[in-house]
Amino acid sequence: MTAIQSGQSAQSARxxxxxxSRIQQKNRQVILDAALxxxxxxxxxxxxxxxxxxKAGMSKPNLIxxxxxxxxxxxxxxxxxxxxxxxPLADLDPDGxxxxxxxxxxxxxxxxxxxxxxxxxxFANEILHGAxxxxxxxxxxxxxxxxxxxxxxxxxxxxxxxxxxxxAHLIFMIWAVTQHYADFDVQVRAVLGADQxxxxxxxxxxxxxxxxxxxxxxxxx
Amino acid sequence: MTAIQSGQSAQSARxxxxxxSRIQQKNRQVILDAALxxxxxxxxxxxxxxxxxxKAGMSKPNLIxxxxxxxxxxxxxxxxxxxxxxxPLADLDPDGxxxxxxxxxxxxxxxxxxxxxxxxxxFANEILHGAxxxxxxxxxxxxxxxxxxxxxxxxxxxxxxxxxxxxAHLIFMIWAVTQHYADFDVQVRAVLGADQxxxxxxxxxxxxxxxxxxxxxxxxx
DNA sequence: AGGAAACTTGACTAAATGGTCAAAATAAAC
DNA sequence: GTTTATTTTGACCATTTAGTCAAGTTTCCT
Numbered sequence: 001m002t003a004i005q006s007g008q009s010a011q012s013a014r015x016x017x018x019x020x021s022r023i024q025q026k027n028r029q030v031i032l033d034a035a036l037x038x039x040x041x042x043x044x045x046x047x048x049x050x051x052x053x054x055k056a057g058m059s060k061p062n063l064i065x066x067x068x069x070x071x072x073x074x075x076x077x078x079x080x081x082x083x084x085x086x087x088p089l090a091d092l093d094p095d096g097x098x099x100x101x102x103x104x105x106x107x108x109x110x111x112x113x114x115x116x117x118x119x120x121x122x123f124a125n126e127i128l129h130g131a132x133x134x135x136x137x138x139x140x141x142x143x144x145x146x147x148x149x150x151x152x153x154x155x156x157x158x159x160x161x162x163x164x165x166x167x168a169h170l171i172f173m174i175w176a177v178t179q180h181y182a183d184f185d186v187q188v189r190a191v192l193g194a195d196q197x198x199x200x201x202x203x204x205x206x207x208x209x210x211x212x213x214x215x216x217x218x219x220x221x
Numbered sequence: 222m223t224a225i226q227s228g229q230s231a232q233s234a235r236x237x238x239x240x241x242s243r244i245q246q247k248n249r250q251v252i253l254d255a256a257l258x259x260x261x262x263x264x265x266x267x268x269x270x271x272x273x274x275x276k277a278g279m280s281k282p283n284l285i286x287x288x289x290x291x292x293x294x295x296x297x298x299x300x301x302x303x304x305x306x307x308x309p310l311a312d313l314d315p316d317g318x319x320x321x322x323x324x325x326x327x328x329x330x331x332x333x334x335x336x337x338x339x340x341x342x343x344f345a346n347e348i349l350h351g352a353x354x355x356x357x358x359x360x361x362x363x364x365x366x367x368x369x370x371x372x373x374x375x376x377x378x379x380x381x382x383x384x385x386x387x388x389a390h391l392i393f394m395i396w397a398v399t400q401h402y403a404d405f406d407v408q409v410r411a412v413l414g415a416d417q418x419x420x421x422x423x424x425x426x427x428x429x430x431x432x433x434x435x436x437x438x439x440x441x442x
Numbered sequence: 443a444g445g446a447a448a449c450t451t452g453a454c455t456a457a458a459t460g461g462t463c464a465a466a467a468t469a470a471a472c
Numbered sequence: 473g474t475t476t477a478t479t480t481t482g483a484c485c486a487t488t489t490a491g492t493c494a495a496g497t498t499t500c501c502t
Contacts, residue, residue: 023469023479041351045267048459059481064461121349124404128342128349130262131407138411146412163437168413169430173398176405180397183345186352190359191367192389209390216384217438244449244499269489280451282492291490 028066031056032080035073040118043125044074071133078126078134081119086141088112089171092149098156099215102174106214109178110207120182146171163218170218177210249287252277253301256294261339264346265295292354299347299355302340307362309333310392313370319377320436323395327431330399335424341403367392384439391439398431 020028034055038047049070053063067073088108092101113120131138146168153167181188181203192202241249255276259268270291274284288294309329313322334341352359367389374388402409402424413423 021469021478027479043264043266043346043350045264046350049461050459060460061462061482062480065479068461070460124345124349125264127405127408128345129264129267131411135407135411138408142408143412163433165430165433166426169427170434172401172405172409172427173431173434176397176401177394180393180401184348184393184397186356187348187359187363188393190352190356191364205387206390206393209386210394212384212386213391213394213438214434215438216440216442217434217436219437221437242448242499248449270491271489281490282452283450285491286449289491 024066027056027058031058031063031066031073032077035077036118036122039074039077040121040125043129044070075133077122081116081122082134082137084112084116084119085123086145089145089149092152094152094155098153098161099218102162102218103211103215106174106178106210107207109174110181110203110210113178113182114203117182117185120179124179124183157220160220163220165218174214177206181206245287248277248279252279252284252287252294253298256298257339257343260295260298261342261346264350265291296354298343302337302343303355303358305333305337305340306344307366310366310370313373315373315376319374319382320439323383323439324432324436327395327399327435328428330395331402331424331428331431334399334403338403338406341400345400345404378441381441384441386439395435398427402427 031052035047035052037055038052042051047070049060049063052073053060056063063073067076088105091108092105096104126132126134127138149171150167153162153170156162157164157167188202189199192198252273256268256273258276259273263272268291270281270284273294274281277284284294288297309326312329313326317325347353347355370392371388374383374391377383378385378388409423410420413419
């Protein structure tokens, strides 16, 4: 089900409901891959349909045949990303050991930033521009999820298993430091050195640093 | 001096070197204020000169009279921001108490995010799009500054005054969590509640949470 | 006051871009 | 193998937008 309640996503009439043919399935995926590449780098406004079509290896009208409009394509992309975004937080287990759970969550988020940096940047771009498309998602599903997990964290704190901290802000902080390595990747590479060999090390070092600070910083006192 | 080494910032011929008249000074500032507003919200590509001119209360040709091109305006804006950006980190004092110094730095960065969120978003946008304009700044002045401060932090660690952590990543983490509250402001407000009364509280709560985790997490063990 | 310099703008141009359309090419169905 | 449905695209259109230009208006200087 769609996580975004857009007015009506002007979907390509052909691909509306009918089960998708092999060609449709393949081409939609090719387009989505190309689009993620471009949108995540240039943002919505900075992306042209022609660019995406070229990257996908087809003509612009053909792309429009699969996605009725630029916005339609952009929304599809965001939808595909949002679910994966929530998953790790949803996995936070109220019955687990608090410190272990936080460690797992941080590790999962870093892995996500490493594996899908473009998705992270797509999301960051959308938020930075005022979340015109996913405002409803933020105020709905995201807010609910954070509130649910805040309850769990608060319980851990009351049980003396975690330092006193405002749960929502703990969550924000974890988002901030983990996504930073995807979103500000260019800056990290400029400061630490750009070559690909080092790239993997950056993530490992980042994870170590983040875990050090958070796990120690969160121990109850 | 300019922090950005662009090819040649095609500066308006009139305003090239001659000392600026009262009108120039005022209007340039009016334009920069309007431009920060628009650029920080819509990004470079998403901003139109007409929008900025309208917000600045003048005609488009008049704006072009002060800034020769859209890019020229954008660069001026970034330059104005970058210096302020580096200042707090530059203030890190090698002779101060490490924990106090870190506390001061975090506090200064949060204050910055609170006072100048638009500047933060302008910067974030630029980085997110691959830093096409300030790539040189990142690899030059920024990298140097981080390396300098990393030396100091490493010295603190060796002296046993701070937990073992990769200094550059500590700096990144502080940037991440503090700037998050400016850049992802929309998301924070969506989750925590949007009204203006609460807005100030968010920053206070954020600061408390960040200081808790970092100062405890960084204590030597 | 009067002339020069600085400032301002309506009307315009050229290029870029989102999207359409009709016709061609290909694949599927029988 | 022929018909039908799907897929593909070259050519085109309408709109947006960065930037120009020439002609005005205001400010400054003496």
